Amino acid sequence: MIIAERQSRLRDLLARRGMSDLESLSAELSVSQSTIRRDVEMLVRSGHVKRTHGGVVWVGDRSDSNGGRPYAFDQRLASLQSAATENSLREVQQTLEAIPSKQSKDQVMKMLADPKTPQNNPIEDVVRILKAMPLDKRKKILQEFKSPEEIEKLHEILRVIRVGGTDTELLQETRKQLQQQGATP
Numbered sequence: 198m199i200i201a202e203r204q205s206r207l208r209d210l211l212a213r214r215g216m217s218d219l220e221s222l223s224a225e226l227s228v229s230q231s232t233i234r235r236d237v238e239m240l241v242r243s244g245h246v247k248r249t250h251g252g253v254v255w256v257g258d259r260s261d262s263n264g265g266r267p268y269a270f271d272q273r274l275a276s277l278q279s280a281a282t283e284n285s286l287r288e289v290q291q292t293l294e295a296i297p298s299k300q301s302k303d304q305v306m307k308m309l310a311d312p313k314t315p316q317n318n319p320i321e322d323v324v325r326i327l328k329a330m331p332l333d334k335r336k337k338i339l340q341e342f343k344s345p346e347e348i349e350k351l352h353e354i355l356r357v358i359r360v361g362g363t364d365t366e367l368l369q370e371t372r373k374q375l376q377q378q379g380a381t382p
Contacts, residue, residue: 203228207236211246211255218252290326294334302341309350324357 203226210225211217219237223230237253240246246253293301305327311319327335342351 203232204236204239207233208240208245211240211253212257214255216249216252216254220251222253286322286326287329289322290329293326293338294330298334298337299341301338302347305338306347306350309353320353320357324354327354328358 206226207222210222219230219233222237223233226233237246237248240253241248245257246255293304296304305323308319308323311317313319327338330338339351339354342348
């Protein structure tokens, strides 16, 4: 492989992954670690990466006039955070499945009482948890919603399930804004 091709592949690999250790890069590109170190040093000088002990982190091309794409490292962190959230919601789901239906309903009501923030959307979390449950357990929990306040919360849950949640609303709003700007048909 010629030098320019290797360096281009290295840059693409790091941009996609966000970070890597030198040993893995060396093996993947079938070159020595000293060759990888030299290539990484070029990327450090150009501002694309930062060195870490035994590895490298992609920081992106800061010279792009359009601001460049989001940094791969930030994307990786967001992916890790999303996976952690999914695991946590799965744990809550399994717990709600394991306890009596009335107690599950009480916990759902408490979750719905949490304030909505940019990082926390209780109704979305409850919907995701309930949709992932076996239908018979979900049915038993939802049958426990009896008081007027609980029935109103149940209506909210079912509305979010019906319309597809805030992701659908966000996509519709984005499309509307793009249409106003003439960017889409």
